[in-house]
Amino acid sequence: MKALDAQHYLLTVSLRREAIESFDTYPFSLPVVRNLKSLELHPKVTFLVGENGTGKSTLLEALAVACGYNPEGGTRNFAFETRASHSPLHQALTVSRSLKRPRDGFFLRAESFFNLATEIERLDAEPAPSPPIIDSYGGRSLHEQSHGESFFALLMERLSGQGLYLFDEPEAALSPTRQLSALARIHDLVCMRSQFIIATHSPILLAYPDAWIYSLTEDAIERVAYTDTEHYAVTRSFLNKHEQMLKELLA
Ligand SMILES: Nc1ncnc2c1ncn2[C@@H]1O[C@H](COP(=O)(O)OP(=O)(O)O)[C@@H](O)[C@H]1O
Ligand SMILES: [Mg+2]
Numbered sequence: 001m002k003a004l005d006a007q008h009y010l011l012t013v014s015l016r017r018e019a020i021e022s023f024d025t026y027p028f029s030l031p032v033v034r035n036l037k038s039l040e041l042h043p044k045v046t047f048l049v050g051e052n053g054t055g056k057s058t059l060l061e062a063l064a065v066a067c068g069y070n071p072e073g074g075t076r077n078f079a080f081e082t083r084a085s086h087s088p089l090h091q092a093l094t095v096s097r098s099l100k101r102p103r104d105g106f107f108l109r110a111e112s113f114f115n116l117a118t119e120i121e122r123l124d125a126e127p128a129p130s131p132p133i134i135d136s137y138g139g140r141s142l143h144e145q146s147h148g149e150s151f152f153a154l155l156m157e158r159l160s161g162q163g164l165y166l167f168d169e170p171e172a173a174l175s176p177t178r179q180l181s182a183l184a185r186i187h188d189l190v191c192m193r194s195q196f197i198i199a200t201h202s203p204i205l206l207a208y209p210d211a212w213i214y215s216l217t218e219d220a221i222e223r224v225a226y227t228d229t230e231h232y233a234v235t236r237s238f239l240n241k242h243e244q245m246l247k248e249l250l251a
Contacts, residue, residue, distance in 0.1 A: 008098045009100060027089045070107070073107045073113065110170075179204040
């Protein structure tokens, strides 16, 4: 597919430090928040990587809320809420945008895809003049599909390009082969002027070439090259000498 011009929707996300009373309490105590000044986003794909607990999901959720998405995930039209609250981080974020507005959008939270499936069923059970929502997800209830199948249906059927897509660990449900297919689909959507921000641990997804990878650590947020990520290095050395590494690990 021939790429259209790269489409920035979001340019930067920055933290208004003066809006924060104390960095001692959650979520402001998280390394990602303490280290965040201004994060420039790639026009195509921006990845967030880092150890469990560094705050990738918290940042992604705050960005989603600041952009008008439901903190539980979904498109901007979903407004259901099954949890009591989300973090107040979004109130301290400034998101700078281009003049173009995305025509499509989706916030995928790994943990609440189930709730989204339930919400689609609830909405479709109500009388409405419009076609059922599930039709735009391929027509089959997301509850009747495996986690991987339903996420794949979302990716292939529901997302239509010219979109802003925020994904939290989309690989969680996907086999390695499907991760490769997801990579190809992400590329198609990029060629249709979409912008992605993805928190991931997947050494497969991270290989996408037109992307920036931000590594979140205790001390900093740094842009790193794909082959310099721990994900690449660890996976590579494990696969190259798994017998030797297992001997050491399991000794
Ligand atoms: N409501 C909350 N109150 C206090 N701490 C929380 C809350 N939600 C998440 N945390 C903590 O914030 C940290 C960062 O969580 P998260 O953003 O999910 O990290 P990541 O996605 O990078 O693994 C975790 O240690 C988690 O326990
Ligand atoms: Mg997370």
